Amino acid sequence: MTRNLRTLLALSLLPVLLTGCGADKASGTGAAAADSAELAAAAKDWGVEPELVYVTEVSGYSVFPASVGSYGDGEFAAAYRADKGSTRIGLFADHSTLTAGNCAAQPLGADALKPVTCQQDGEAWYRTAGGVHEYAVPRDGVVVRLIADKKKVDRTVLREAAKSVHHPDSDELAALRPARDGADT
Structure with missing residues (x-):
């Protein structure tokens, strides 16, 4: 399956995953990254x-643990939802590169057939196509993408999410995992 179709499929599944969700909260502690063995086990x-x-x-968004996991050929995905309402931000990470030369050629989410515009914003790329926009953040051979509906998520909010991209600490890693047997993990 091509990366374009995988991304389209992943984005089309986000609304299904988020239907009827409770109020699970992620805790952003700013602590050191999770222990490598702990991270490796979760991954x-x-x-x-x-x-x-x-x-x-x-601010105002929490990770939905049931959305966290693999999509496509082992890429990482997580959905963040608004604490109030149904607004979502998708986080996707894969081994790819994004440059001025290939930015516009890489499709963007559910609007994969629409022309993509790219604008460098610091170390990240701000990309738009049709009704969606994303910040793509290169990190050590990985591109982390924060994607959302342009009408529902303001660019400032998406930029805030992009600036805060990091490997999880232990508490954040625990928050990525859904509760088991009715108890928090």
Whole structure:
């Protein structure tokens, strides 16, 4: 399956994953990254490489643990939802590169057939196509993408999410995992 179709499929599944969700909260503590063995175990459970596991912090949004895991050929995905309402931000991480030369040629989410515009914003790329926009943040051979509906998520909010991209600390890693047997993990 091509990367374009995988991204389209992943984005089309986000609304299904988020339907009827409770109020699970992620805690952004700003602490040191999770222990490498702990991160490796979680990544293995999700079917992804540990270096692809990223989180973000954005005011008014929490990660939805049931959305966290692999998509496509081992890329990482997580959905963040508004604490109030149904607005979502998708976080996707894969081994790719994004440059001025290939930015516009890489499709963007559900609007994969629409022309993509690119604008460098610091170390990140701000990309738009049709009704969606994203910040793509290069990190050590990985591109972390924060994507959302332009009408529902302001560019400032998306930029805040992009600036806060990091590997999870232990508390954040625990928040990525859904509660088991009715108890928090």
